[in-house]
Amino acid sequence: SIAAGEGRYGRSRAAVREVAEAFYDMMVDGYFIPNSPTLMNAGKDNGLQYSACYVLPVGDSMPEIFDSVKAAAIIHQSGGGTGFAFSRLRPKDDIVTSTGGRASGPVSFLRVFNGATEAVKQGGTRRGANMGILRVDHPDILEFIDCKLDGGITNFNISVAATEKFMDALDKGEEYDLINPRTGLVAGRLSAKEVFDRIVSAAWRTGDPGMVFIDRINASPANPTPELGQVEATNPCVTGDTLVATPGGWRRADAIQPGDIIETIEGPKPLQQVEVNFGTEVFRVDFADGGHLVVTAAHQFYVRTDRGLFLPVRLDRCRIGDEVQTFHAGVGGMAKILKIEAAGIATTYDLYEPQTDTWITEGYVSRGCGEQPLLPNEACNLGSLNVAKFARKADDGEMSIDWDEMERVVRLGVRFLDDVIEMNPYPLPQIDETVKSNRRIGLGIMGWADLLFLLGISYDGQEAIDLADRLMSFVKDKSHDQCARLAEERGPFPNWSKSIYKDVRPMRNSTVTTIAPTGTISMIAGCSSGIEPIFALAFQHRVKQPDGERVLTFVNETFEQIAREKGFFSDALMAEVAKRGSLHGIPGLPEDAGRVFKTSHDISFEWHVRHQAAFQRYTDNGVSKTINLPNDATEEDVAAAYRLAWALGCLGITVFRDGCKGEQVLNVGVKKDKALPAAGQAVIKPRPHSLAGKTYRKETPIGTAFITVNQTEENEPFEVFVQVGKGGSDTMAVAEALGRLISLTLRMPSALSPQRRLEEVISQLSRIGGAQPMGFGAGKILSLPDALARTLAEHIGQVKTEGAPPSPPKLEERRRIGDLCKECGQATFVYEEGCKKCLSCGFNEC
Structure with missing residues (x-):
């Protein structure tokens, strides 16, 4: 059982049993439910893992790509979902040095992953789920944006990783650079507005792609160990005139190519990758030994800690007086930082050597700071509080939130999720190692719309936003405090000394809060999903099974309960709501009912985005939120939603226009009508009279x-x-x-x-x-x-x-063109001298 994890830290059998009973009561009472794989697999001894989501690396070689395909298949078989960043793959038609051929590009391999998922059912219970991401500055970005328009990729949601440079170019109406990830060189330029318009158009048509704001994620608690890597970010480090140590002497950074041998702290090593970026802000760093470097804010020096160790630290986290590691002629030393000042804009270079991840710049030990995946093979264990369960009715009939009870469940939920890490039978050993190094957990919420119903608060109002601020701030404070208490009891996560928390109270988990999708567990709990408004007061859920499709009908229990208490419940009303899905247009209802019981499509996209931003402010990881739009929403609405998400500080955004897919999981109302017709003509265009x-x-x-x-x-x-x-x-x-x-x-x-x-x-x-x-x-x-x-x-x-x-x-050089020869296939099968014969191979029919 999950509680058995307590025994690994000295708890007695009686204490373990007591914790197990507390876990059981918390779930049976519907206060907290873990993610589906934990719910389905824990305690069954079936060998299937308990985590919902995994991040897998996709390297730029055939072995690496198909290693990821294999790993994904194993994870899907055991009930997990996977996320992939395809940004490291070389673009379509790029040179493949080993064969002299041409690369097929990220989208072709996305189709390979999609096909593999189609063949594997998750734990025999559900189809694999995938997220695919490509950076907006990848040369194949336009093909990626449109890759789902033909309907062929059905097992992936996709998102574009938008950089700050792209968003800045979009605001200014400018072009931005496309970077070849193999060479690090500029491969072209595109109009940011035209690319954004393509993203918007595709999202309006299919719901994909979403957008993730990758630089913002790297700077947030979502990346708690920035010293170990960035989330698929390119951060070139030094200017081109910087001298780099090689066995043959010092060479300029801009003269070094992949495959060259450079000096590292462990001797000469071959260079794997060189990344280049243009127009990068740089800083001059002066050292006490008389030297200096001009580098970016992301450049990583090896800085001496209080315990005498040298650990990589970004320049923007260094302080005056820090001692950095030096390496001259094979002899190590130290030099203090005397001054850091802005030095303008320059073209910058990053060298990546995979064995030691070090290189020597002007005698100072540097770490590669470029495009490396954020801790590949990482997983996150998720669970959600049903916040509607904490609504209490006072003697005067007024509803309020029981904050003390919420704190108890928050603390117990954090303990539960940390125990999941101990007991989880991870599908791959490298995943087990990575997960236990960072111990990510994600405590989130569900039942938010139900809570607003019970409190009589409209989703599309400032009162709801203020409550979201207060509630998520409370969850963050109590969960982080419990995480710190667990660190005192069990020790901090192993990478704590390399994390953003290293100078504050030790933490047991590198991330604590996440608002995850709760589609399955919210149905089990009988509450609304995540922080979403009610999709419909009554809806159908379509479930594919081997013997056909089952259609499950749900009517919101909170709405029905309040309607009975307020005295406006009737069978006729429920029948009408079942047809419509909402109260919109139904006469004879109390005034408050129409204001409070709004469904997703009754609420403008601005309030959807504002809710996401409010919860994001107090969430370590991402916030799962779909901006549901009505079928008649325009592309301008989608564009405005994306821009607002950026402006309000969201880490990403996904939109879904009702009816934009011929088949969707949730359908408003329970009427038997088919989905809304897709936009556009349904017949082959006739030919005009003249063209x-x-x-x-x-x-x-x-x-x-x-x-x-x-x-x-x-x-x-x-x-x-x-x-x-x-x-x-x-x-x-x-x-x-x-x-x-x-x-x-x-x-x-x-x-x-x-x-x-x-x-x-x-x-x-x-x-x-x-x-x-x-x-x-x-x-x-x-x-x-x-x-x-x-x-x-x-x-x-x-x-x-x-x-x-x-x-x-020329006439004498022309070959006679005839029919196709059935022997050699050339178009040189001609009729002459009373006989058909081939001028290429000599075949004849004479």
Whole structure:
């Protein structure tokens, strides 16, 4: 049992039993419920783990990628969900040095992870859940934003990791840099507004992607051990003229490449990665030995502690007088920091050597501070208080909160979650080690909307926001105090000395509070989910099972209870609410009922975001909150919600417009009608009477192709015609088929715009190889499909032609173009001298 964890710290059997009874009563009474895997697996000896969520690394190599696929499958099989950051993967079409080929990019591997999840059911009870994140400055960000529009990726929610630089560029209407994670070099620039508009449009259509504000997360308690790594952040460290120690002498940082040998505190080691960033704020640091460095705020020196150890500390956490480690000619030493002052803006460089994670800069020992995952293989154990249970009615009939009872349950919940860490049969040994080094727990709340109902407070009002502030502040204070008491009893978490808490009271857990999704456990508890408003006063929950789909009907118990107490309950009213899902438009109700019993779609997005921000102020980790929007919400509403979340200090945001997915888990009301129709046409677009377009002449390995692209009056591509060779030949048949299929793709109903669909066609056709490519270098044409892709890319502006087009081959160099040879497949099967024969292989039908 979970309480058996108490025995590992000297508690007697009687004491363990007493704690177990307290845990049992707390859950049976509905005051606190742990996350679903703990509820389903603990005490059953089935070997399945108890944590809800795991973070897995995705490295930039085939072994690392498929190690993560394997780990995810094991976690899903044992009932957990997984989060992945794909930002370290090199972009699509980047060079793969080992094979000389081209990389397929993060989105292709996202599809691999999605397919693996589809094949594995979580613990035999539910389908695996995944979160995929890509940084906004990754070169493949546009493909990632649109990757769910075609409906193919069903087992992932996705979010864009937005940096402060991106949000600043968005505010100013400027462009920002795209960074190749393999090289650290700038790979292009995009308009921040255009990227943001793509995010908004995709979220309006499908609910994905959300946004996470990655730099804000790194600076918050959500990253309690910043000295051990950042959350997928790029923080280049030194200016290019900084001298770096190598076996051959000192070299400038901007002259060093991946694979070069550099000096570390353990001798020469090969460099794995160099990261570069442009326009970075830098600071000059002067030392007592006469030297100085110009570095970023994130640069990490090894600073001497009171116990004589050297630990990595970011510059922005260093103080004047700190002693940093030096290393000259193999001899270690120390130098005090004398002065730190701003030094302007510069291009900066970070070197990463994976074995020691050190490098020597001008004689000072530095730590790599770049794009390394935040403690991969970490997990968090979650549980939630049902705050509605703490509402008490006074003798005068007024409702209030029993704060003393809430404190008792908060303290008991923290103890429970810490015991889960001890007893959890983690699916992988590296996860066991990482989890026990940081001991993250996440105590959250549910039943918030029910509590507001009981107190007679409207969700969309300042009184609710003020209560959210007070309640979550209370939970944080008491849970952190209990965490500190457990540290006195059991010792702090092992990485405490490297954490943001190292200079204050020792803590048992690196994070304590999280407001997590509570969809399953809130239904078990019979309360509203998390801090969400009621989705509907009555709703359906659709559950997929092997024998078909079950539809479960729920009516909010708190609403029904209050309606009876207030005297406006009736069977007719309940039937009407069951049809509508809310009280909106139902006549004859008390005035207060319409004000208090509002559902999610009755509340404007501003109040959704304000609630999230209020709870975030007192939450160590993230706040799970979906900004539910009605079906008629606009893209402007989505954009405003995202901007408000940034302005109010949220760590991330997710929106969901009702009906934006053909199939959704919760449905307003219990009527039998199908979901709202998706926006857009449901038929193939008919061809107008006339269209304008362009015809391109393109030399291909099988002859000269004439490619016509016609557009609508809105300048959207509508149809494509391809002609090669003579009519009636197999060559022409293949060309015509290509044109017809592309035209059909452009005219079919789709969430993707015609331009985006054509981009996907180009992606599929590009670089398809044939038997006899033609040309050299950038102008090399591999096949007819490759030539078609290049022409379409030219048409939509993906590539620009420079100078005059290449001239066709001279007459004597031209090969005769005929039909496709059934022997060799070349388009050189011609009819001459009364016989059909192939000019390439000699096959004939004579």
